Amino acid sequence: MKNIAIVIDGLTGGGAERVMISLATEMVSQGHSVTILSLSNRCDYTIPNGINVCYLFDHKASKVDRFWQIKASIIKLEAWFSGREQQQGKPFDLVLSNLERSNNLLVNSCICSVYYIIHNSVEEELQRQKKLGPFAYWYLLKSKKNLSDQHLITVSKGIEQEISQGLVIYPKTITTIYNPFDIKDIQQKALIADSAIPKEAYIIHVGRLAKQKRHDILFAAFALVSKDVKLVLLCNKPEKALKLAVKYGVAERIILPGFQANAYNWIKHAQALVLSSDYEGFGNVLLEAIAVGTKVVSTACQHGPDEILTGQLSDYLVPRRDPKALAAAINKVLNSELDLSAADILTKVSASQIARQYLSLAE
Structure with a gap:
């Protein structure tokens, strides 16, 4: 039995958080011990039985890696690891770090056996950060450079290639492990009845309101x-989102139920799922839609979607930032019949096989 720690900035409604909960769930089902350590005290998810969840700080933990706090934060982090290992009677075999604040604390700590998971395009994140001003850009650039000489895991081959060919991070090792998906669980949750799901025809977009997702x-x-x-x-x-929809004259055609812990039944009843992002690490929602038999349209982000939408599905990849091309693809997919059960990607992302790839790092 392996002893695994997953460190993450928080457990609010984001893609990296869902991926790590899925991974932890599968590892526990295989008989391993998993503890998720969240820096922040917030959790938007129902955590499955068997996963230990701890919170390092009793607040949002949004500044814990800034220069005036980082030393105290690292001491607190190291003390947590020391106390947890004493309590369990053995050290952690593998530590998986996710997102900037967790990375910044762990990379400056004395904690061993750490792998840093890169969930997004480094270059695209840096370009986006430039628009927020020099301090925001410097913070993110420094955070990325901190990962040089570390063991990295990327969630798509495109991100691995970008880092390997880039000038920002020079990793000690780098490998791609796709995000884990429990296909049967997704399909079962998609069958759960929900009276809030519209009876009328709709397409769906799943993702936080962020510039990266390009709701405009x-x-x-x-x-x-x-x-x-x-x-x-x-x-x-x-x-x-509604204010932005008004600007584009589509507010009366939009349905806004807010964040849903179970999005799969909403996705299953949709005519199609649309991804409009400038960049993604992998594009989890595309795979989730395919798993429940819902057609998809996506922008051709540099990383992820083109590894998911292969074969006949590649017809529904469109250039980024091109509303006319995206609209044409949506109209086309609404009038198309597609067999999604044979999608190649479904054979590469089963949670059991992905968990084994992660566990092999602890050998």
């Missing part, structure tokens, strides 16, 4: 899509 492009495209369908948005800031 989505709304501009939706304005050109058949008026017979609505657009369901599962996002974290519905009021803000």
